[in-house]
Amino acid sequence: MTNAIAPTNSAHAIxxxxxxxxxxxxxxxxxxxxxxxxxxxxxxxxxxDISINEVTALIGPSGxxxxxxxxxFNRMNDDIVGCRVTGDIRLDGEPINDSEMxxxxxxxxxxxxxxxxxxxPKSIEENxxxxxRIHGLAKKGMELDAIVERxxxxxxxxxxxxxRLGSPANSLSGGQxxxxxxxxxxxxDPEVILMDEPCSALDPIATAKVxxxxxxxxxxxxxxxxxxxxxxxxxxxxKTAFFHMGQLIEYGPTSEIFTNPKVQKTNDYITGRYG
Amino acid sequence: xxxxxxxxxxxxxxxxxxxxxxxxxxxxxxxxxLEERSVQLADEVAIDDIDIDRLDVAIDFAILEALALNAPxxxxxxxxxxxxxxxxxxxxxxxxxxxxxxxxxxxADRAELEPPEALDRLARSALDQLRRSLDAYxxxxxxxxxxxxxxxDQVDAEEDVVIVQELTEIARDASIAPQAVDLILVAKNLExxxxxxxxxxxxxxxxxxxxxxxxxxxxxxxx
Numbered sequence: 001m002t003n004a005i006a007p008t009n010s011a012h013a014i015x016x017x018x019x020x021x022x023x024x025x026x027x028x029x030x031x032x033x034x035x036x037x038x039x040x041x042x043x044x045x046x047x048x049d050i051s052i053n054e055v056t057a058l059i060g061p062s063g064x065x066x067x068x069x070x071x072x073f074n075r076m077n078d079d080i081v082g083c084r085v086t087g088d089i090r091l092d093g094e095p096i097n098d099s100e101m102x103x104x105x106x107x108x109x110x111x112x113x114x115x116x117x118x119x120x121p122k123s124i125e126e127n128x129x130x131x132x133r134i135h136g137l138a139k140k141g142m143e144l145d146a147i148v149e150r151x152x153x154x155x156x157x158x159x160x161x162x163x164r165l166g167s168p169a170n171s172l173s174g175g176q177x178x179x180x181x182x183x184x185x186x187x188x189d190p191e192v193i194l195m196d197e198p199c200s201a202l203d204p205i206a207t208a209k210v211x212x213x214x215x216x217x218x219x220x221x222x223x224x225x226x227x228x229x230x231x232x233x234x235x236x237x238x239k240t241a242f243f244h245m246g247q248l249i250e251y252g253p254t255s256e257i258f259t260n261p262k263v264q265k266t267n268d269y270i271t272g273r274y275g
Numbered sequence: 276x277x278x279x280x281x282x283x284x285x286x287x288x289x290x291x292x293x294x295x296x297x298x299x300x301x302x303x304x305x306x307x308x309l310e311e312r313s314v315q316l317a318d319e320v321a322i323d324d325i326d327i328d329r330l331d332v333a334i335d336f337a338i339l340e341a342l343a344l345n346a347p348x349x350x351x352x353x354x355x356x357x358x359x360x361x362x363x364x365x366x367x368x369x370x371x372x373x374x375x376x377x378x379x380x381x382x383a384d385r386a387e388l389e390p391p392e393a394l395d396r397l398a399r400s401a402l403d404q405l406r407r408s409l410d411a412y413x414x415x416x417x418x419x420x421x422x423x424x425x426x427x428d429q430v431d432a433e434e435d436v437v438i439v440q441e442l443t444e445i446a447r448d449a450s451i452a453p454q455a456v457d458l459i460l461v462a463k464n465l466e467x468x469x470x471x472x473x474x475x476x477x478x479x480x481x482x483x484x485x486x487x488x489x490x491x492x493x494x495x496x497x498x
Contacts, residue, residue: 230348231346258352259349259353260485261349266349267349270349271280271347271349271350272279272280273281
């Protein structure tokens with residue numbers, strides 16, 4: 001694993017750090033993470049940090065394990081039959097795979113945005129209000145209204161939907177639906193946002209809006225994004241991790257990965273000569 | 276950013292190497308024009324320079340297209356960037372050859388002043404520096420590129436010898452000043468050719484090793 005970040009305990013020594021800590025502080029860390037789907041070894045001894053105020057891009061060919069690893073950060077793999085996750089993953093220094101960890105609370109702190117936008121078959125407003133309501137974040141209607149407005153504003157959608165909050169979410173365009181899903185994730189006040197190819201189903205204009213949004217959100221969150229669009233990784237991320245056949249091959253500042261990768265395999269992949 | 280970029284970069288390389296061989300040729304022709312006091316050769320240099328300028332413009336277009344359509348990264352990006360930088364240096368070599376040809380044209384109308392041996396040595400050194408820098412690019416040979424960088428001091432020293440000699444000649448016989456000044460100008464142009472060769476060598480190192488060593492002495496460290 002040449003040039004990959006070295007497994008250290010430093011990440012584990014920052015208990016209590018929060019999303020408001022300085023840029024580059026490690027928010028989540030993965031050490032020696034292995035994921036098996038039955039007999040398939042999908043992620044091999046992965047080491048990765050997700051830092052505050054940074055976008056970490058996970059790139060690599062299909063089947064390299066990047067989405068599988070991403071899902072480890074909020075235990076989405078728990079729901080997959082036959083999936084076994086080992087290793088050490090921490091949020092603010094606390095192991096998230098401990099039995100004491102409340103998975104519902106974890107997923108509120110570590111939100112997820114998927115490839116295709118799946119709004120609930122409800123109104124725009126209800127899509128946003130649902131999470132805060134079940135998490136008890138708002139007791140009064142006015143508080144909930146404020147959360148809805150704030151979340152939609154953060155997602156850059158408020159001006160487009162403020163006059164039709166009661167309309168079905170499915171009436172929005174694909175790009176708007178994806179930003180709605182981002183707003184829905186923001187509504188429960190997460191600290192980390194995981195994104196699994198959030199723009200792959202969007203046209204270039206909608207993609208540009210989501211990319212701008214990600215860049216803005218970076219100021220308040222730690223973000224990790226899986227993308228097949230290498231230019232997107234180059235545009236929006238500060239750190240890039242390249243995976244190949246379940247292994248982290250190279251991790252470093254995006255500007256270095258895309259101008260001077262240290263590992264030949266990384267160079268071959270990002271220049272399209274891999275495989 | 277696919278394998279379809281390979282033919283694109285090959286074409287860019289071919290264009291640059293073509294520009295390089297023309298730059299060597301035009302420099303040689305300008306020196307022959309000086310040696311043979313040939314107005315015809317001097318005129319040909321001006322025409323040849325236009326061909327180099329055309330190649331420079333063609334490379335600009337090809338590079339813009341490559342960046343827009345292929346979005347190269349890593350080594351590919353450094354090479355595209357390097358090709359543009361080298362093309363700019365070669366275009367300047369063409370201009371310097373034209374300057375030498377202008378001196379040759381002027382000298383053809385004047386009483387002959389034998390160019391000193393030092394100028395001949397300087398011309399061979401400058402040509403050699405240019406040739407080796409282009410070889411370094413063509414072969415991706417960093418060692419040769421470093422050799423070019425080391426050779427620049429010798430070129431500077433040879434230029435100084437020519438200048439001192441010609442100034443001495445002028446002091447001895449002021450009537451030959453116009454011809455002597457032109458030989459000094461030729462020496463200056465040759466020294467500039469060698470400077471462009473060092474730029475090319477630095478670009479080769481950037482392309483191959485991702486190290487920008489330009490102005491390293493001034494900065495006190497490589498960056």
